[in-house]
Amino acid sequence: MKFIKNIQNSIEYNSEHNVLCVNNVFYSYNDFATEIKKIRYAIANTIESTEKLIGLVTNDDIQTYASIIALWLEGKAYVPVNPEVPLDRNLQVFNSTQTQYVIDSSKESVYNNHIVISPLNLTESYPDLNPKKIEGEDLAYILFTSGTTGQPKGVPITFNNVQALVNAIDEEPTFNLNNTDRCLQMFELTFDFSVVTYLFPILAGSCMYTIPKGVIKYFYIFKLIKEKELTVLTMVPSIINYLRPYFHEINEESVRYCSFGGGALHTDIAKEWSNCLPNCKIFNYYGPTEFTVYSGFYPYHKETHTKSYNGIIAIGKPQKDTLYLVVDDSNKEVPIGATGELCLGGPQITPGYWKNEERNKLSFFSREENGEQIRYYKTGDLCIKDEEGDFLYVGRADFQVKIRGYRVELSEIEYHAKAKSEKKVNMVAVDIYNKLGNAEIGLAIESNPFDTTQIFEYMKSKMPNYMIPMHVEFIEVFPHSINGKIDRKALKKHFNIS
Structure with a gap:
C-alpha cells in the first residue's frame, strides 16, 4: 500500500x-x-x-x-x-x-x-x-x-x-x-x-x-x-x-x-x-x-x-476520481440550476454501514454510466449545480445537523430523551443558533413544565456532551404544518437564546 x-x-x-x-x-x-x-x-x-x-x-x-x-x-x-x-x-x-x-x-x-x-x-x-x-x-x-x-x-x-x-x-x-x-x-x-x-x-x-x-x-x-x-x-x-x-x-x-x-x-x-x-x-x-x-x-x-x-x-467541484450527482427523490439526475440531493461516487466510497443492510439500502444506489455500474452514496445534503460546474450547498434533506463539527441525528436525541421520561409526551430536538452563529441543541417538550433531571441524567449516560440539549422549552401545544406534521421551524421560534 x-x-x-x-x-x-x-x-x-x-x-x-x-x-x-x-x-x-x-x-x-x-x-x-x-x-x-x-x-x-x-x-x-x-x-x-x-x-x-x-x-x-x-x-x-x-x-x-x-x-x-x-x-x-x-x-x-x-x-x-x-x-x-x-x-x-x-x-x-x-x-x-x-x-x-x-x-x-x-x-x-x-x-x-x-x-x-x-x-x-x-x-x-x-x-x-x-x-x-x-x-x-x-x-x-x-x-x-x-x-x-x-x-x-x-x-x-x-x-x-x-x-x-x-x-x-x-x-x-x-x-x-x-x-x-x-x-x-x-x-x-x-x-x-x-x-x-x-x-x-x-x-x-x-x-x-x-x-x-x-x-x-x-x-x-x-x-x-x-x-x-x-x-x-x-x-x-x-x-x-x-x-x-x-x-x-x-x-x-x-x-x-x-x-x-x-x-x-x-x-x-x-x-x-x-x-x-x-x-x-x-x-x-x-x-x-x-x-x-x-x-x-x-x-x-x-x-x-x-x-x-x-x-x-459554495462547496465547489469534486476532486480527482470523485463524481458528484444531484438527484430527485427517484434518484434521477436533476437539471443544472435545480435543487436536489447530492450523491457521491468514486473510489473513496465506504463499503457500506457496518452490519446495517437496512440503512445501506436507503443510503446507496448504483446506476449505469458509460457501460459500467457506478455506486453512489446519498449524502442527505441538498445542492444545486450551477452553469460553471460549481456546487452550491442549500441545506439538509433530513433532520441531521452539525454540532461543533460533529454530525448529529436529532432523532437519536429524541430517542434517549423519551426513554426515561415518566410523561409520555412529544419531545422534539431542534438545532438553534446563538448570537455567534453556532448551532446548539434545543429540546421542545409538549407539556406543562416538569422536572427533567432524570431525563438529562439518562441522556448524559448515553450520549457525548455535544448531543445534550442546552435549552429546554415547554410548549402546551406544538405547531403543526398543513399536512399534519410537527412544524419544526415554528418550534425553533420558541427558543430565545443569546
Missing part, C-alpha cells in the same frame, strides 16, 4: 524534525518511531493475526498517534472511542465490531472485559517500520456516527479508500505541505476530519499541534496560531465564530493554508477571517465520513472567489 510505505519513508527521513506538540511538549519523528516500534511489537506478539479491528482509546498523546501507525503497519484497523464519552456508548461500539483488544494509553483502563495493551508500560521493540503486505480491501478504520435508533452507525473505511484520498489531495497543485509546516490538529480522533489533520502532516514530515482535553478549545487555538506561528489550519467554521471577538488582534502572516469543513461557511465571517490571514489560501472542503473525509472543495478568495447560496460559501 503506497501511502503506508510513504509514511514509513517520511518518519525515517524526518527523524530530527518535530512530529507533535502536545500541551507545549515537543516530540520528534525519532521519538515517534520509537513509540511505534514498541506498540507494534506488542500488537504482533499479543493480538492474533485474524483479529483486524482493534479498539483505540483516543487520548491526546504521542502513544495514541503512534498506535494508529503501528496498527496500519500490521495491516489492522483502529476503532476509536473517546474516553470522555459515556463508557456504555463506547462498549456499544466495541460490541458492534466484536473488538476484543484495546490499545489504551490511560494511566488506568476501564475496559476490564477486554485485552488491553498499555503503551505506557512497553519495553520490547519491533526491529523496523517496514509494513506488512496489506490488501486494499482490508479496513483501515471504523468511525461511529450518530444513529437514528440510539445505536451509533459504523462507517468502515478501507486502505484503498484512504489511498484514493491521498491520490486526490496529491493532485491539487495549490496544496503542498512540507517538513517545515506547523499544522493545527484540533479534532478528536473519533471525528473523520482528524484523518486528514494527522495523515497529511505525517506524510509531509510536518509538525502537528494538538488541543489538550479540558481546555477552552477556541482560546487555545487562538494562542497556538499567534505564539507558535502555525502555517496550516484545518478547522470547523464554528471555531472562527468563537474567535470573532479577537479578529482585531489577529494578523498572522505565517499561515499559508486554511481549510474549512464539517459545517456551513458563511460569506460574512469568511471575508472577515481572510483579512486576519493576509498570505493565506482558504479552501472550503466538503465531504462526509462515508466518503473518506474530503470529496471536493471551493477555493475561496474574498475578492475573486465568493460564490455562495443564501449566504453560505
Whole structure:
C-alpha cells in the first residue's frame, strides 16, 4: 500500500524534525518511531493475526498517534472511542465490531472485559517500520456516527479508500505541505476530519499541534496560531465564530493554508477571517465520513472567489476520481440550476454501514454510466449545480445537523430523551443558533413544565456532551404544518437564546 510505505519513508527521513506538540511538549519523528516500534511489537506478539479491528482509546498523546501507525503497519484497523464519552456508548461500539483488544494509553483502563495493551508500560521493540503486505480491501478504520435508533452507525473505511484520498489531495497543485509546516490538529480522533489533520502532516514530515482535553478549545487555538506561528489550519467554521471577538488582534502572516469543513461557511465571517490571514489560501472542503473525509472543495478568495447560496460559501467541484450527482427523490439526475440531493461516487466510497443492510439500502444506489455500474452514496445534503460546474450547498434533506463539527441525528436525541421520561409526551430536538452563529441543541417538550433531571441524567449516560440539549422549552401545544406534521421551524421560534 503506497501511502503506508510513504509514511514509513517520511518518519525515517524526518527523524530530527518535530512530529507533535502536545500541551507545549515537543516530540520528534525519532521519538515517534520509537513509540511505534514498541506498540507494534506488542500488537504482533499479543493480538492474533485474524483479529483486524482493534479498539483505540483516543487520548491526546504521542502513544495514541503512534498506535494508529503501528496498527496500519500490521495491516489492522483502529476503532476509536473517546474516553470522555459515556463508557456504555463506547462498549456499544466495541460490541458492534466484536473488538476484543484495546490499545489504551490511560494511566488506568476501564475496559476490564477486554485485552488491553498499555503503551505506557512497553519495553520490547519491533526491529523496523517496514509494513506488512496489506490488501486494499482490508479496513483501515471504523468511525461511529450518530444513529437514528440510539445505536451509533459504523462507517468502515478501507486502505484503498484512504489511498484514493491521498491520490486526490496529491493532485491539487495549490496544496503542498512540507517538513517545515506547523499544522493545527484540533479534532478528536473519533471525528473523520482528524484523518486528514494527522495523515497529511505525517506524510509531509510536518509538525502537528494538538488541543489538550479540558481546555477552552477556541482560546487555545487562538494562542497556538499567534505564539507558535502555525502555517496550516484545518478547522470547523464554528471555531472562527468563537474567535470573532479577537479578529482585531489577529494578523498572522505565517499561515499559508486554511481549510474549512464539517459545517456551513458563511460569506460574512469568511471575508472577515481572510483579512486576519493576509498570505493565506482558504479552501472550503466538503465531504462526509462515508466518503473518506474530503470529496471536493471551493477555493475561496474574498475578492475573486465568493460564490455562495443564501449566504453560505459554495462547496465547489469534486476532486480527482470523485463524481458528484444531484438527484430527485427517484434518484434521477436533476437539471443544472435545480435543487436536489447530492450523491457521491468514486473510489473513496465506504463499503457500506457496518452490519446495517437496512440503512445501506436507503443510503446507496448504483446506476449505469458509460457501460459500467457506478455506486453512489446519498449524502442527505441538498445542492444545486450551477452553469460553471460549481456546487452550491442549500441545506439538509433530513433532520441531521452539525454540532461543533460533529454530525448529529436529532432523532437519536429524541430517542434517549423519551426513554426515561415518566410523561409520555412529544419531545422534539431542534438545532438553534446563538448570537455567534453556532448551532446548539434545543429540546421542545409538549407539556406543562416538569422536572427533567432524570431525563438529562439518562441522556448524559448515553450520549457525548455535544448531543445534550442546552435549552429546554415547554410548549402546551406544538405547531403543526398543513399536512399534519410537527412544524419544526415554528418550534425553533420558541427558543430565545443569546
